[in-house]
Every structure is written in C-alpha cells, then in structure tokens.
C-alpha cells in the first residue's frame with residue numbers, strides 16, 4: 605500500500621511508520637523535521653520512503669508539497685494517517701488565542717486539507733482507500749488543562765464521521781483511533797503525581813502502549829478492516 609503519514613519523527617508516528625515499513629508498504633511522510641531515528645529507519649528501507657519537510661501550520665507549504673507529490677505517477681494513495689498533533693495545555697481562563705489557533709491549524713485544518721487532497725487522489729485512481737485520524741481520549745473524558753486540545757480532537761472525530769458518510773459509496777473509509785495517555789514527548793512534561801492520577805483512571809492502571817495504538821492504525825488501513833468506517837476505536841487501557 606501507498607500510505608501518507610504525518611508526524612513520523614517520533615512517538616506514535618514513528619512506531620506506525622516502523623510497522624508499515626516492516627509490513628512492506630511504501631510511505632509518504634510529511635513532518636517538520638527528519639529526526640535521527642527516522643533518518644536511520646529510512647536508510648533501512650531504501651526506495652520505500654519519500655520524506656518532505658513541511659510545517660503543517662503553513663497551509664501554502666502543505667498545498668505545494670501535496671501538489672508536487674500529486675504530479676508523480678507513483679503517488680497513488682491507499683491510505684492516510686493524520687497523526688501529527690500538538691497539545692496546548694492550560695486553563696481556559698489563561699488561554700492565548702494565538703496558541704489556540706496554531707493548535708487548530710495543526711490538529712484540525714491540516715488533516716482536513718490532507719483529507720481533501722487524498723480523497724481527490726483516491727477518486728482519480730479509483731482507489732478504495734482508508735483514512736485514519738489520531739484523536740485522543742481527551743475528546744471523551746475531561747482532563748484539567750486540556751479542554752482546548754480536547755476541542756481539536758472532538759472536531760477531528762466529527763470530521764471523520766462526516767467523511768465516512770460522504771465517501772463510503774466510493775469505497776473510501778474514514779476512522780479515528782482514540783489513544784489514552786502514551787509515554788511520548790507529548791506527555792513528557794507531566795509530573796509523576798499527574799501520571800499516577802491519570803493511570804488510576806484506567807482499568808489496567810497503566811499508560812497506553814504505543815505499539816498497541818500503532819497496530820490498530822495499521823489494522824484500520826488494511827483490508828481486514830474493510831467493513832469498518834465512521835468509527836472511533838478507543839485504545840486507552842480502559843479509561844473509566
């Protein structure tokens with residue numbers, strides 16, 4: 605499969621890229637930076653990865669990248685993973701509109717733009733493709749300081765369901781994966797006490813395993829999930 609994936613430099617995106625490459629797929633990666641682990645991974649799979657540096661907040665640069673890829677004959681998308689995201693953590697009473705707008709550009713507007721482009725590509729090549737968007741358990745359960753971040757993920761989930769309805773007749777699917785708290789850079793600033801409180805809210809009493817989330821994304825991209833669309837698959841250690 606040809607898969608477009610955002611935010612593969614680290615965390616969940618890197619784990620997902622590793623799995624997809626190990627399974628023999630070709631990747632089109634969009635991200636701000638080529639991290640050292642990602643550079644090594646790409647070296648391990650020569651000819652299977654196209655990486656383009658792109659800040660997802662910059663819609664003009666995003667459009668230019670997608671258009672340039674679209675002109676390549678081998679750019680025939682089977683799937684997309686809208687993974688890149690940022691979390692602006694503060695109480696709404698302290699919130700800064702510039703920060704909120706930047707987060708919405710990365711977490712919501714860029715996935716919409718990528719989806720628009722990907723669906724056009726799938727229609728052009730008559731591909732029954734699969735869109736996977738990475739949401740967050742924050743969209744469903746309240747966490748102090750994360751209400752504005754939760755709003756971006758709630759928007760993404762609603763968008764995904766609408767896309768499933770709009771394009772299902774053409775065989776195109778759209779689903780969200782909804783992870784609980786994972787041990788990545790995004791959650792690195794949490795104190796031990798905050799971590800412990802978050803994990804106590806889960807049935808398994810532990811962080812969400814990144815590999816478990818990445819495997820769910822891979823499953824939703826592939827043919828074994830062919831009857832699943834418009835769904836939000838929660839992978840969160842059983843948050844109560």
Ligand SMILES: NC(=O)c1ccc[n+]([C@@H]2O[C@H](COP(=O)([O-])OP(=O)(O)OC[C@H]3O[C@@H](n4cnc5c(N)ncnc54)[C@H](OP(=O)(O)O)[C@@H]3O)[C@@H](O)[C@H]2O)c1
Pocket residue numbers: 610611612613614615616617634635636637658659660661686687688689690691710738739740741782783784785786787788789790791
């Ligand atoms: N960690 C959690 O507990 C958790 C829980 C639920 C959901 N999620 C969601 O899971 C997804 C992956 O998160 P993660 O934990 O793996 O986070 P992470 O380790 O912080 O990685 C975030 C990725 O997004 C990329 N990114 C951020 N802003 C970007 C921009 N403007 N343009 C291009 N790329 C950008 C980063 O690239 P750079 O290296 O260039 O910064 C990085 O590759 C996100 O959508 C997040 O909201 C995370």
